[in-house]
Amino acid sequence: MLGRVAALHYLHGMNHQEIADLLGLSRVQVTRALAKARREGIVEIRIHSDEPIFPDLQVALASRYGIASTWIAPSFPEPNETLASVGTLGAACLQSALRPGATVAVGLSTTLASIAPHFGPDQLDVTIVPAIGSRPGARRSVSPHEVARQLADAAGARAYHLPAPYLASSKLSAAMIRSEPDVASALELARHADIGLFGLGGVTHGSGTVVDTTMSDEKVSQLIARGAVGDISGSFFDLGGRFVTGPVDDRMIGLTYAEILALPVRIGVAFGRDKVQVIKAALTGGIITALVTDYETANALTT
Template sequence: MITQVDSQEYRLCVRVAKLYYENGLTQNEIAQKMGVSRVTVYRLLNKAVELGIVEIKIHAPFGENFDLEQDLIVRYNLRDAVVVPDPEGDESIYLALARGAADWLKRTLKSGMRVGLGLGRTISHLPLVFSTDEPINCTFTEVVGGASDHSGGFAKYNVTSKMAELAGGKAEFLYAPNMVSSAELQKSLLNEPSISQALERARRSDIVLQSVGTVDETAILYVEKKITLEQLREIQNSGAVGDALGHYFDCNGQMVSTFLDNRIIGIGLEDLKKVPWSVLVAGGEEKKKVIQAAMKGAYFNVLITNADTARFLLSERN
């Protein structure tokens, strides 16, 4: 290794490396001390790494899952990723994912931020596991209309207000259903100032937390009896494999037009792409291909999922 440079340059590399890594001097301070330019110091530090004078080791604190997170960030060009352990015993996948989302939100949430919340089983578990060390002057807002009484206990009004209460912030509500009976009614409601203003606030969210849904009989709109089995089959036949915010996409992440596009009250998939922190919280066997499709569509720049799903998303066949 030493033969790649002359002995004088090698000595300079060692000296600069010691001053920088052992003595804690800045590159500017080293340049002044040695009477060279900062560019020269930068070059010598890089050369010290190339020659093996300096070895850089990264000690990841979270083991295998940390590596999975990094690989997901690289593979799908994400801003961040969180991989939670696969649930064991009686713990549900929803609670495990919510715990990961709550931890991520606690680290990311700052005063003045607006957090948009979608509708779903996973998001409904957030208030069970979320907390902050001190009150944060933030706002939790709704990005889709409300669930019905058939929601099985995950009505978003309670989630939004509870999250705001837990953070010490405030809540903003979208006083409209998540789905209406006709395109004409949707158009009329979207023109209502209180609703249009609420949706505009939602689009200005700094963070949006949302899950994705499957196109089967566990779909929220079907569970809520908002769509019939025949309509569900129609969506399946359109090529859709999943949805976010009531808007559907195919296996390649491309948006699929359905009759629901003119019925849903809420922000859309293109809106998600513009959010600084667009967070997908989803995992489990039945969601794997839906998550994969959503990642291909680049609707989200943060993924919170479980280890088994992460390995699926990173497998060579994908």
Template sequence: MNEVSQEKRRLLVKVSTLYYMDGLNQQEISERLGISRPQVSRMLAAAKSEGIVQISIRNPYSEEQMYERAVAETFGIHDVIVVHVPEADRQTMELHVARAASALLESAIKDRDVVGIMAGRTIASVGREIQHVGRKEVKFVPMIGGFGADGGAWHANTNARVFAENFRGRHFLLNAPAVVASAQAREMFQSEAEISKVLEAAKKVSLALIGIGQVSEEATIVKSGYFSEEEMNGVRDQGAVCNISTSFLSAEGERVHYDGESRMIGLSIEEIRAIPNVIAVATGNDKVEAIVAALRGKFMDVLVTDMETAKALLEWQRNHPAR
């Protein structure tokens, strides 16, 4: 190594030490050494490429991240967060998944964002884990009407309120049921100015948080009493395996049209897909087919789930390839 190269290398070591060991930022190094900030950036990059800087990350989440990449690449979505708590029961696992989703939201939500919130117990769990992080003028909007008249703690209105309270933001109220008696009743509700205003706001949110429902007697829409088991069986007979908001999906991720959708008040699956950033939270073997359907339809940008569910998603895709 000639003297010029040696001195260049010495400077690379010095800049790297100031940045990685002493904690100075690039602007501070620029001012200290009289080097432009872009040049500092290039020198740090050169130090890594020449092996002067070797970064080692102690990663306790390598297995989870392996499944995150596998699910994201298999289904072509932006990102997946996989949570693993060995030997945890379902309730404990769902709590940890809710915490992971809340941490993601706390990072994703920016000042003055308007965030769409879906109904469901999973979404309610995420809301309870949300922490205030100092964002300004954030609003939360319910994306579907209410199920039942019992003031359930998982209605979209209630979920939006909990998120707003914990985030110290504001929330809208959608004063309409999720399912009404007829298409005419739906038109009447949606013609009301306040209801129309909330639905339009929900369509324009920058970020949405949704759950994924299976098509069975355990689905929220059945347990709430708004859909009978016979109606759910009818939708299933038409090929539906997944329920999101007012829409049902086939195993291939395509919308299944059914008589009851003309009586539902809330965003359709196409309106949800048009939202710039959709985060879905879902776990459990009973929802694997439904989650795969939603993934195939590209109705989310990010999925938050647990490791066992992630493994089951990949296995289901292998054993039931899309037609």
């Protein structure tokens, strides 16, 4: 039924009432069927235009922080709807930056998982690799390996695995893991990536994967005392975008702060009231070269 309703509407130009009369349905049933057809991938809509949704706000954001690439999605009362909206523009932003043969390094962030469903379906000659290890057995967070694989599957690209946890049990263990050939080669590939795709985490519990999964209240307090306001793929920074030493830096398996900043293009995908200060610091310090966020967050960043 979904396919019939979708074909009548999108291919044959029939309106909701005409379809309802033809198939013996109500207009509400037709509307719900069309919405479900989009959710289930029966209908895919492509808009061949690069016109921004909020041009004035985009210009204000770019002017204030000196950033050339800003992507602003609509905000919704339901957080999951906003997440999907941001994911849609995140996919568009990434695809606009890709060139044949490019390599993309993917950071540690649950927000990045929202991009994959909207990525592709063009077959892309690109490579996607994690910029940091994964959290084995994690339930609440999505690993960079999973995001890399999902993006590659969506676009027919190549995905590399970084076979390591993002946090080793000790400094010695971390050094040994980094020296493993498969780990070393994946990290080397990430270091020379053309594009970095990152989320931005905060320093309060509930606002970032690293804080939520690795740090006690005492360690968080120590970070805040040093001036930390957020992290990018496990590396913490202050209001000016300067690196702040964290309690688990020597145990992390992934790109260092300096290596992240050396990537030519660094796309930050983040939104929400608890991320405004973090995003502002990342923009002020030049940590990210492109931003994908929602209307409410962008508005807060410009006022």
